[in-house]
Amino acid sequence: MPILFVPNLKKAEDGKKVARVQLTIADARKSVPVFDGGNTEDILLLILRHEGFIKHKKYRTHFDEDTRTLNGERARLALLNEGDEGFEAVRDQVTALESRLVNYVEDSFMMMEQLLS
Numbered sequence: 708m709p710i711l712f713v714p715n716l717k718k719a720e721d722g723k724k725v726a727r728v729q730l731t732i733a734d735a736r737k738s739v740p741v742f743d744g745g746n747t748e749d750i751l752l753l754i755l756r757h758e759g760f761i762k763h764k765k766y767r768t769h770f771d772e773d774t775r776t777l778n779g780e781r782a783r784l785a786l787l788n789e790g791d792e793g794f795e796a797v798r799d800q801v802t803a804l805e806s807r808l809v810n811y812v813e814d815s816f817m818m819m820e821q822l823l824s
Contacts, residue, residue: 766811770808780797
């Protein structure tokens with residue numbers, strides 16, 4: 708599911724343009740204001756908004772599932788020798804899972820970065 712960030716400017720109530728970012732997660736689009744400062748409540752709302760996007764994407768669920776799978780595959784890999792049948796496939800699976808775990812974290816940080824910039 709691709710995540711797209713499209714900068715967008717809308718006018719505030721006082722007529723000034725407010726920077727917004729349009730988040731596209733799968734087929735759902737949401738335009739949210741870019742955080743440019745504020746009080747403690749504004750910061751908490753930003754964090755809650757970010758957590759909502761992470762929950763919507765089910766990053767934590769996927770991360771936990773892939774971590775369990777990765778641990779199992781690493782255990783299988785430890786039992787195999789480099790010349791054994793299936794060694795390459797298990798090693799490739801471990802590499803792919805490690806890459807996906809890194810992508811979940813990077814995507815989460817990128818989303819927060821977009822909300823801040």
